[in-house]
Amino acid sequence: MFYICHIAYFHLQVSGRMSQEDQIKKYEVKILKQISHLPVIFMLKHMNGQVTKISLISNHFINCSKYVSRSGLTFNGCFRSNDGQLTEVRGIYYTPVSPIISVYRRNKITRNLEDMKNIILKELELLNLNSKELLISYSNYSIEVYDYFIKGQLYQFNLTFNQGNLEIYEVPPPNNDLNLNLNHVNSLTIYNHEIQFSNTILGTDLFSTPGSTFLVYLQNSTTFLMKSADHGENSVMLSGNKYYLIVHPKPRSHKVD
Numbered sequence: 609m610f611y612i613c614h615i616a617y618f619h620l621q622v623s624g625r626m627s628q629e630d631q632i633k634k635y636e637v638k639i640l641k642q643i644s645h646l647p648v649i650f651m652l653k654h655m656n657g658q659v660t661k662i663s664l665i666s667n668h669f670i671n672c673s674k675y676v677s678r679s680g681l682t683f684n685g686c687f688r689s690n691d692g693q694l695t696e697v698r699g700i701y702y703t704p705v706s707p708i709i710s711v712y713r714r715n716k717i718t719r720n721l722e723d724m725k726n727i728i729l730k731e732l733e734l735l736n737l738n739s740k741e742l743l744i745s746y747s748n749y750s751i752e753v754y755d756y757f758i759k760g761q762l763y764q765f766n767l768t769f770n771q772g773n774l775e776i777y778e779v780p781p782p783n784n785d786l787n788l789n790l791n792h793v794n795s796l797t798i799y800n801h802e803i804q805f806s807n808t809i810l811g812t813d814l815f816s817t818p819g820s821t822f823l824v825y826l827q828n829s830t831t832f833l834m835k836s837a838d839h840g841e842n843s844v845m846l847s848g849n850k851y852y853l854i855v856h857p858k859p860r861s862h863k864v865d
């Protein structure tokens with residue numbers, strides 16, 4: 609059983625004498641939580657404050673990130689619908705069942721984001737779905753509506769070792785039902801970090817954005833030899849019969865990382 613920090617946010621609305629508008633203060637709290645398996649989808653908070661969205665599976669999830677081109681004619685994103693109101697959301701969502709609505713077009717459905725909102729609302733009203741809580745993924749070419757979804761939580765695992773922004777975390781095992789395909793690996797290259805393993809390990813790269821994530825299983829105690837032009841050479845021995853995440857957030861620039 610693993611103890612991890614589940615990071616949650618809450619808002620406090622206060623009125624300031626010097627301002628005519630109410631100010632919203634946002635606070636971060638850490639909740640100690642016990643888990644026995646690595647979640648199917650989750651978000652990881654890095655040492656530098658960046659957040660990476662991670663999925664152990666290659667399908668049945670929605671990566672919600674808003675994009676609007678400079679012209680405003682190309683876009684994608686996600687909404688949560690509740691009582692006929694659309695709220696823009698981000699994050700990553702587990703969607704284990706098929707959408708209840710799927711609309712696809714070879715040509716753009718619309719080039720206007722406000723028109724897209726109206727199209728979605730009219731479709732929900734037509735199908736009498738306004739009262740349901742829904743997740744809606746949209747782009748110029750498609751609309752998908754889910755009535756069963758689980759949002760990935762933001763976690764902060766205990767750090768085992770790091771070389772610059774390359775971080776290694778011991779994590780609980782994934783659920784056996786996932787049947788993850790782990791390959792035999794002797795070395796890894798993640799951005800500007802090269803990692804050599806003293807023993808052959810089992811591992812696989814995971815969907816992650818932004819950044820890179822690798823899940824490994826050590827059958828025996830293994831030494832990680834890490835080399836980087838920016839950080840030199842480091843080594844650490846990690847215990848066997850355990851799972852680890854090797855992660856690196858997306859570099860903020862092409863400089864030292």
